[in-house]
Amino acid sequence: MAAIWEPARPEIDTSGIVVATPVGSREWKAAAFLANFLHGKGACLVPTCAPHQQLSDTDTSTFRFWCRPRKSAIQRVWLLTFSSSTYGAGEVSAPPGVGTATVSIGHGRATVAYVENLSARSNTEQEISIKITAAESETLTIETISCWEMDRAILNLDTDDYGVDVETLSVLQPIRDADNTSIGGVVDALENADARRVSLFQWSLGDGAITSASSLPTAVMPLDVPILAAKQYRTDTSGKVCWRINSASPSGAAGGFTRLVTSNSGVSDLLQNQWGNSATNTYYWGPPRVVSVDCEDLAEADGRPGATWDDLNFYINTAGGNTVALRSLSVYTSPDIFDATTGTFARAGTAWRQFAAPTNGSSAFIEQVSTNVLRTENWGDGLGDMLALETVSFSNSFTNSENITAAGGWSASGVTLTVPNTINTPDGATDGTQAVFLAGATNHAYQTIAAATNSQSWRITFWAKMGAGSGSVRAFVRQRDGATNVMSSDFSLSTTWKKCEAVLSVGSGVSGPRLGFMNGSDGAARTIHIWGIQCALDSTSSGARGNSYIRTTGTSASSVADSLTFASGTYPESFLTAGFAFTHVPWLTTAQVESRSAGYSYMLCGFGGAGADYVRITVSGVSAYLEVVAGGVQKVLSGPLTGYLVAGSPIDFEIRPSEGVVKVWGGGGYLTTTGTAWTFSTGVMSYGGRSAGTPLGCGGRYSRYIVGMGG
């Protein structure tokens, strides 16, 4: 028996439901009807968009949209408005190459409906598309496209539809905890309801594209378009939505930037590393990004918070000397946007985080956080909330990292070091060091690092800015032979704080090496401000290196490793099968990973708690790869990640176990690899490392939100 679906949603009078009084059949029956309404009413996959694309004489164009449909849908209704100045004809096909229907319109404008019968139910994230072909010698203009799921006539009494047999809630029927019947059916229907506002915005130019060769951002649309998410909880003022783009850049490498900007909710979210190759007509969907936009205020007559529209637009640009091409933009919802800050976090010590973009000292942008407090960072660089995760400990071997003076144990040559207590520092204090360089390119300040042994590489980092104007400074090592100076490239400075970072070799010999900073290569006399200097062994075996800042005073100090885990049942179970996507900002480049010791790898995430299921970047031979291992068996090994890892830049991963697929977007472009399908082990999930076994992660920033792919 199938469940009844009605076009009008019932309301339920809850005023008579009081403690110690049975809930009546009338209320239960209304609840069953409402549950059936939620499962049976179709959702909108493509709100009407306006591609305005003209096709002539057998031209074809495929319009692509990204969303996460609902599992209850069995048909999609595509609605296309065409116009023609004379007479137009053609064919539509959805999915492309499967079903087809002919289009024939007269002079003017006409809407054509095409029903796509689905071959299987699916609620995984996917592209939905429709192909349109103009008939020979005919011209068609595709003005608008819409697509929605057809309402269900009846719902099955199964775990796909979660229909509730309404009659089992009639008076005198027994109360049962059973599938699709009685109260148990209502509970199941609620807990599996997917009554989402599926798509908030869709935009496609079919096989056409808009392009930009400018380094200045260009708005995609002339008017910003309203966006309003559904409210989840009573006090929510915003809702999380995903966005993806379909784009290319001619070089096939990372060359473009797309930024989503909203008005009232203040989003400015940047997608870097646009890929593909528009010269060869190769376009790809990018990784999912997650943003928070205004949600409905149910106390307002029209739902707009404060009677204000929250509007969105997209801006595209390039790094210069390149062209970016954009075909589709999709803003959609997902029930599996997982907030990684909800995990169990452990770190038995304090640590520093950068929570905002660097300033000239007018306000703080880094701070110390306490033991067992996760470092959520938003650097203001358009990447949104990220988590700093470092699962390997390292040491700052400089003493007095903030008192960079002779009294703090620093030696100097051709530079005067003082702390005037007037220099605002990145942590909001006023104890920055003033370094007054005399003219001379080799003037420097240093400490001798006895812990450095022959042939090691050491990472030197510090915050620096000019006292006035512009200039430069370098990191510096006098090697263990006691004579050879090696320097980094110049770090260009302004009056805004900048983090300077370089890896330099200490060479070989018997002397203690000097590590520190040196005047810019132009040798000009200048005054710089400096704060928070650090040097750490750049280990080629464990992955330990100087990532985030460690404050020191009279002695060197070490960081404490982070651990972020999620117990079984606290993260979406679909991660194990359908998969997930996340962003990582590494501290290392691919070349730096490849230069590590044989067998070096670093873990991105792990499952099952036994150390046998994980996703990692691993070195094999002379190249680095993305590898997935499940049950101790390799399932996928990607192609070489040459150029994909760029220190401080995002690399995105999408892991799809049931398809045996991994996707990588990074500095090298876009890479997808298909191996053997797998299922991750149930149990604890770890992020930024794995929960057992070594080596663990090497550190970096990880996206706060992990997007589930469905299931």
Place this chain on the structure above:
Amino acid sequence: MPTSLHSGFLRNGLTLEQSMPPLGASFARDYLLNNLLHLADEYGQVRMAFSTSDYFEPAKTVAGNTYYLAATSGPFGIPLRQDGSAYRMRVRVGGASSNVAGTATFRVIVCPPLIANTIATTSNPGVDYVFQASTTSTSAAWLTGTTLGPLADATLITIDAETARSWLTTSNTLSDIGGDPATVDQCVVAVHIFAKISSNAYSPRLYAGYAAEYVGE
């Protein structure tokens, strides 16, 4: 106004078994029923959202001061509330005139396709499922207007129960994937945007449209 008790989801760690016996009234009311009602309150779909530099103009020559259909969503089944009225719809229209000497007027009409043209050409339809806004500016902008019924609302389209009932129709579908033919009752409407200009020497330019369902008061 929300129909749920708490204007949002309520978290509940209890399973059905833990809440019985007997089934707790608060579990039923505050968790089960509240959450079902909230899901339905926030079900509203976005039906139209576009903004294009390639503005819509008449596909063929139209007489001055005559409405023509500039854009449409195509028909869909709008959800109905318990009282039989449709979910409200937040609408917005963005447009311009090709010349400041011409007044461009836009009507957003949410109704069945077959009657849209008749309503568009009625000088004062007096209903709240028609939203109207005008401009003489040649720059694209979201326009300020109101519905043409007694509510004269600045954003919300309203379709009352009697009207919605008269628009109920039966649509063909299937019973399941690859299943038998079946029918479903729907209140079928489309979001139509009509435009006109005071003189046919100029053109109205439709740049943007937005329509989203909202449970409403």
